[in-house]
Amino acid sequence: MLNKPITIAGGGLAGLSLAIGLRERGVPVLLHEAGRYPRHRVCGEFISGVKGSTLEALGIADDLADAERNGKAKWFREGDELLDSDMPEPALGISRYRLDQRLKERFLSLGGRLREGSRLGREPREGMVWAAGRLPKKGGWIGLKCHLQDFPMKSDLEMHLGANGYAGLTPVEDGRVNVCGLFKLDRSRKGRGSGLLLDYLRQGGSEELAERIESGRPDEESFLGVSGFELGWQGGDQSLCSLGDAEGMIPPFTGNGMSMAFESAELALDPLVRWSSGSAEWDASVSEIHRVAKSRFRRRVANAMALHKVLLDARGQRLISAISRTGLLPFRPLLSLVR
Ligand SMILES: Cc1cc2nc3c(=O)[nH]c(=O)nc-3n(C[C@H](O)[C@H](O)[C@H](O)COP(=O)(O)OP(=O)(O)OC[C@H]3O[C@@H](n4cnc5c(N)ncnc54)[C@H](O)[C@@H]3O)c2cc1C
Numbered sequence: 001m002l003n004k005p006i007t008i009a010g011g012g013l014a015g016l017s018l019a020i021g022l023r024e025r026g027v028p029v030l031l032h033e034a035g036r037y038p039r040h041r042v043c044g045e046f047i048s049g050v051k052g053s054t055l056e057a058l059g060i061a062d063d064l065a066d067a068e069r070n071g072k073a074k075w076f077r078e079g080d081e082l083l084d085s086d087m088p089e090p091a092l093g094i095s096r097y098r099l100d101q102r103l104k105e106r107f108l109s110l111g112g113r114l115r116e117g118s119r120l121g122r123e124p125r126e127g128m129v130w131a132a133g134r135l136p137k138k139g140g141w142i143g144l145k146c147h148l149q150d151f152p153m154k155s156d157l158e159m160h161l162g163a164n165g166y167a168g169l170t171p172v173e174d175g176r177v178n179v180c181g182l183f184k185l186d187r188s189r190k191g192r193g194s195g196l197l198l199d200y201l202r203q204g205g206s207e208e209l210a211e212r213i214e215s216g217r218p219d220e221e222s223f224l225g226v227s228g229f230e231l232g233w234q235g236g237d238q239s240l241c242s243l244g245d246a247e248g249m250i251p252p253f254t255g256n257g258m259s260m261a262f263e264s265a266e267l268a269l270d271p272l273v274r275w276s277s278g279s280a281e282w283d284a285s286v287s288e289i290h291r292v293a294k295s296r297f298r299r300r301v302a303n304a305m306a307l308h309k310v311l312l313d314a315r316g317q318r319l320i321s322a323i324s325r326t327g328l329l330p331f332r333p334l335l336s337l338v339r
Helices: 013-024 053-059 097-109 194-203 209-214 257-276 282-311 314-325 331-337
Strands: 006-009 029-033 068-077 080-093 113-116 128-130 142-148 157-162 165-171 176-184 218-227
Touching: 006 013, 006 068, 013 029, 013 053, 053 165, 053 257, 068 165, 068 314, 080 157, 080 165, 080 282, 080 314, 097 113, 128 157, 157 194, 165 194, 176 194, 176 257, 194 209, 209 257, 282 314, 282 331
Parallel strands: 006 029, 006 128, 029 113, 068 157
Antiparallel strands: 068 080, 142 176, 142 218, 157 165, 165 176
């Protein structure tokens, strides 16, 4: 019997990697992406916590084989160094501009069908996976990102805490560094392009970082900003087969959102293949995907939301500074709470 086709709404990392994994298993896939490739995305562009076995299962390990390996991290608060630590596993650094384009090409080479510039409606229906990213909401956050063309790093990864948010820097391909910040939205902030990012950094007390970025030759073509979203569970309809950020968005400081997108695609593969081959009902497959996703991600999202509050709170930051001065900040145990 012929496999039934799957339609995917959203060609970000969850949608593209699921589409590739399904094509590898002989499932017909039609992917609708509202935007067009290649394109920059507001993202820190460091992938932390993903297992090689997940990338292999999805059939995308080769697409990440040449990503930068970033094994050391330094944390700062308003310019002062808090922590210098090794990551348990190196984080992968690659731009979304390159990665999403590569995954699109792999999907097409496997016979997948793609409609760019096509936006689907968010109604649950048999055979449709919703991987369209976080839900638009009146949120209190703004994410800003820009590539720097000439930026000497102080470590493989830099994370800067300020009074109004945080920003991470990581090397990506071609000698570029990506800077991406999440800040409390303040509509009185001025500035265009990277100037807006600098304004937010200065407002939060990261003057030295702002100066370094200013002289790091920001590539204005890569600058992007996004607001109107909330972190955490997106309050999804249980009858909708939602994956990745569409289901739940982990706070960005973890560097784990892209891993969660890949992991959620991986855990959806078997239930969707069973539906496609006619050996499972759609509703049963969707319930299984929700159940496995909740049990895998519930603890890490809850921990990350709690730590995110501490990181953005002045007293929380003072506490982190005080503990880090004693050299007793348990970086690895804290990191394991959000993996
Ligand atoms: C400021 C910030 C920094 C971050 N930094 C990091 C980091 O360093 N490391 C990390 O791992 N994660 C980071 N993340 C999170 C990471 O970007 C996401 O977790 C990841 O992109 C989720 O992938 P996704 O496929 O679920 O969603 P997305 O990548 O958002 O993809 C969704 C896609 O769906 C498309 N779409 C939307 N609506 C429709 C529709 N109706 N029909 C069809 N298509 C549609 C969109 O155009 C988009 O391409 C960060 C996020 C933010 C906001």
